[in-house]
Amino acid sequence: MISDFSTLKTDESPLRSAGFLPIFMTHSRNELARSESPHWFCLRTQPKHEHIAAMTLRRQVELPCFSPRLRFKKATRRGAVWFVEAMFPGYIFAEFIYPLLHRRVEHASGIHGIVHFGDQIATVEPDTIAALREKAGEKETVTIEPALETGQIVRIAEGPFRGLEAVVTRIMPARERVQVLLEFLGRSVETEVASPKVLPVTQGRF
Helix, strand or coil: HHHHHHCCCCCCCCCCCCCCCCCHHHEEHHHHHHCCCEEEEEECCCCCHHHHHHHHHHHHHCCCEEEEEEEEEEEEEEEEEEEEEECCCEEEEEEECHHHHHHHHHHHCCCCEEEEEECCCEEEEEEHHHHHHHCCCCCEEEECCCCCCCCCCCECCCCCCCEEEEEEEEHHHCCCEEEEEECCCCCEEEEEHHHHHHEECCCCCC
């Protein structure tokens, strides 16, 4: 993840992670200045404007860009609501030939610079971008909809028990409902709730 950037320090060495190996490489500015090959770079953007910055680069500079997002449910006062946020808040990816376009990219609207560590500039492995794109699809969005399990602690997002935590005791996929056990007014109560109206708090079984 982007928070791992702080661990990337050595020249020409990859940043590795459990999901994608390797993710990032570093190159000196002088090396990239002589390069005639395109690389995927990580660009800093204004938070919550990642998708807009990517659209601007596509239109103004005509670059391949990638701004993956996450779609997930969150409990609100209105119940369970779908939210969409950047997968990497404050960052997007773009592919270009560094000596030809880095100045235009860095001065494009919404772009705050190319991620670097001193004189070392980070590039992203093409296989990592390809894997992320495969997961995100054409809409560049990964929907997180975790499967409920027996024994899992959930929070009820809608209805008379909204806000209470409960334990899933039975899954009824055909009816899209779950049976949960909760504490209400000092008593243990077992009730059925529509699956979309509960949100996971923890994973696990009894």
